[in-house]
Amino acid sequence: MYADANSSYDVPNAIRIGKLMEQHGYAFFEEPCPFDHLWETREVARMANAAGMPCTVHMSGGGLGYIDACHLASCIDDPGPFQEFKGTSNVPIECDSSTLRPQRGEVTVPTGPGYGITIDPEYIRKSELMSR
Numbered sequence: 001m002y003a004d005a006n007s008s009y010d011v012p013n014a015i016r017i018g019k020l021m022e023q024h025g026y027a028f029f030e031e032p033c034p035f036d037h038l039w040e041t042r043e044v045a046r047m048a049n050a051a052g053m054p055c056t057v058h059m060s061g062g063g064l065g066y067i068d069a070c071h072l073a074s075c076i077d078d079p080g081p082f083q084e085f086k087g088t089s090n091v092p093i094e095c096d097s098s099t100l101r102p103q104r105g106e107v108t109v110p111t112g113p114g115y116g117i118t119i120d121p122e123y124i125r126k127s128e129l130m131s132r
Contacts (some may be wrong), residue, residue: 001024001027001028001098002026002027002028002029002030003021003026004030004031005029005030005033007035008029010040011033011040011044013031014033014040015033015044017029018032023098025027027088029058035058035065036068037068041072045076048078049076049077052079054078054081055075055076055079055081056080056083057072057076057079057080057084058084059084061116063089064091065098066117067100067116067117068115069084070082070107070110071110073109074109091123092119092120093119093120094117094118095117095118096116097111097112097116098110098111098116114124
């Protein structure tokens with residue numbers, strides 16, 4: 001059985017739910033913490049590694065999140081066999097170190113500052129500040 005938490009938990013609650021799932025034989029706990037909360041995600045990934053389990057990188061939505069997912073997958077010990085790679089964005093970018101496209105099931109992780117990409121300056125200039 002697999003379960004998707006949809007970014008529902010902080011680390012203590014993700015651990016609590018994960019232990020319950022373990023007792024019931026779940027094999028997969030997707031996105032226990034918000035994927036863009038890097039410190040929390042790092043803690044959950046380290047726990048999976050310590051338990052000898054893979055940590056499957058996940059991203060939601062579009063935008064440039066797939067680049068974040070590539071970088072995270074490249075720096076954890078066992079990114080597991082199930083990876084979601086949408087690899088599309090309406091944000092115009094350039095990348096000198098990667099095509100950002102899967103080839104034979106692999107994606108070259110971009111290198112360099114700013115996650116290894118350059119956002120088109122004209123696109124940024126035309127952007128509007130979003131209020132929260």
